[in-house]
Amino acid sequence: MNFSMWGKALRVIPRIDKDEWDRLDVISKWLISTRAAVLIMTFISAAIAGILAFQDGMFNFWLWLVMTIGLIMAHATNNLLNDYTDYVRGVDDDNYYRAQYGPQPLVHGLMTKKQLLRYAIVTGLIAIVCGAILIFTRGGYTLLLMGLGAFFVLFYTFPLKYIALGEIAVLIVWGPLMIGGGYYVVSGVWEWNVVIASLPYVLGVTAVIFGKHIDKIEEDKSRGIHTLPVLLGEGLSRYTVLAMLVLQYVLVVYLIVAGYYTLVLLIVFLALRKFFQVLPMFLNPKPEEKPADYPDVWPNYFVGGAFVHNREFGLFYLLGIIINAVLVRFIL
Numbered sequence: 001m002n003f004s005m006w007g008k009a010l011r012v013i014p015r016i017d018k019d020e021w022d023r024l025d026v027i028s029k030w031l032i033s034t035r036a037a038v039l040i041m042t043f044i045s046a047a048i049a050g051i052l053a054f055q056d057g058m059f060n061f062w063l064w065l066v067m068t069i070g071l072i073m074a075h076a077t078n079n080l081l082n083d084y085t086d087y088v089r090g091v092d093d094d095n096y097y098r099a100q101y102g103p104q105p106l107v108h109g110l111m112t113k114k115q116l117l118r119y120a121i122v123t124g125l126i127a128i129v130c131g132a133i134l135i136f137t138r139g140g141y142t143l144l145l146m147g148l149g150a151f152f153v154l155f156y157t158f159p160l161k162y163i164a165l166g167e168i169a170v171l172i173v174w175g176p177l178m179i180g181g182g183y184y185v186v187s188g189v190w191e192w193n194v195v196i197a198s199l200p201y202v203l204g205v206t207a208v209i210f211g212k213h214i215d216k217i218e219e220d221k222s223r224g225i226h227t228l229p230v231l232l233g234e235g236l237s238r239y240t241v242l243a244m245l246v247l248q249y250v251l252v253v254y255l256i257v258a259g260y261y262t263l264v265l266l267i268v269f270l271a272l273r274k275f276f277q278v279l280p281m282f283l284n285p286k287p288e289e290k291p292a293d294y295p296d297v298w299p300n301y302f303v304g305g306a307f308v309h310n311r312e313f314g315l316f317y318l319l320g321i322i323i324n325a326v327l328v329r330f331i332l
Contacts (some may be wrong), residue, residue: 010036016103021110033083033105033119034076038307041205042075043068044314045174048201048321049182052194055325058187063137067185070130071149071178073123078153080120084113085157124153134185141190145181149173167228170209175202193260200251200268201317203244204310210241211302215286238282241306245275248313262327265320271313278305 005028008014013035021029030036046068053059087106105111111119131146152160152173160166179198184190213220213227214237221230229237252268255261286301294301 006031010040012037014103016110018109021103029111030076030119030123032103033111033116034079034123036076038079038208039072039075041174041208041310041314042071042178044201044318045178045198045205046071046182047318048198049179049194050186051318051321051325052179052191052197053183053186055321055328056187056189056191057329058189060186063134064182064186066130066133067182070127070134071182073127073130074149074153077120077124077127078156080116080123081153082157084116084120088113089158127153138185138188140184140188141181142185145177145184148177149181152177161227162225164226164228164231167206167210167213171202171206174205175199196251197255197260197321200248200255201314203248203251204306204313207241207244207306208303208310210237210244211304211306212300214238214241214302215300234285238285238302241302242279242282245306245309252317261321262324264323264327265317267320267323268313268316271309271316274309274312278309281305 005014005024010031014032016024016032021032024032046064050059050064050068053064083104083106087104103110105116106113131142131149135142135146152169156166156169160169175198176195179202180190180192180195183194210229213229214234217227217229217234217237220227228240232240249269249272252261252265256263256265281302282305290299
């Protein structure tokens with residue numbers, strides 16, 4: 001067991017060659033091939049759903065745990081199928097963007113198509129089993145929510161991403177579906193306030209995928225992949241991301257004024273430190289070459305800035321709603 005690689009794969013997407021890959025244990029290979037570092041975004045969405053259910057006195061730990069495992073496995077399955085679909089369609093050929101910032105298991109010869117599909121099938125089956133448990137236990141709208149999730153897992157890469165619906169899909173999945181739907185699965189109640197409360201976080205997740213698609217505008221354009229940044233152009237896309245980041249803070253203020261949260265949620269404004277750190281990146285075009293002081297994640301650039309802010313904002317948001325839930329349940 002390579003525990004150090006587990007930790008590394010959960011923080012970043014490690015660059016690795018075939019010899020190193022062959023020496024890894026199966027868990028390390030799974031973490032790298034599923035791009036486990038980005039699965040934290042799904043965990044935070046599931047955590048927000050659970051905390052809001054706890055705040056309202058309707059938390060069920062076991063349902064939350066099954067739901068969280070299922071969502072993470074569904075996200076991991078999507079990442080595996082994303083790489084498989086792009087590979088068989090020839091998208092990742094000729095050193096395409098995806099093959100530059102981290103290992104693409106098929107392009108770099110780390111896995112065969114059969115091996116990657118085996119990983120996807122096992123991971124997907126775990127997600128399905130979790131979904132089946134929730135459908136049997138909770139019933140109601142759970143089957144519909146699972147069906148919507150399966151739709152986005154299977155069709156995000158193609159055709160949604162190709163027709164400028166990928167970013168919209170991310171906004172729906174990581175917010176209303178994961179947080180609103182997760183709250184429903186845990187509590188048994190659909191609550192529109194929870195859907196609104198999902199937006200401050202999911203806008204950050206959407207900004208991350210938007211940043212990634214800005215980074216590869218030219219590559220996507222040449223391959224007929226019409227993401228929103230391809231349609232909007234780099235300049236307007238950069239300002240769209242900034243608008244989403246600002247709106248995260250505005251929505252938190254709205255939820256406080258509306259009485260859904262207490263003033264404790266102002267803690268998210270501590271994330272402004274990261275906002276002002278990445279602001280200059282989005283005010284200017286992407287540099288032609290990797291800046292001297294930039295981390296070794298090139299050609300990721302805008303996605304890196306959006307991810308850094310989302311991680312900071314997401315953790316403060318999570319901390320804020322934990323404190324808020326405790327205040328509402330036991331003090332106020």
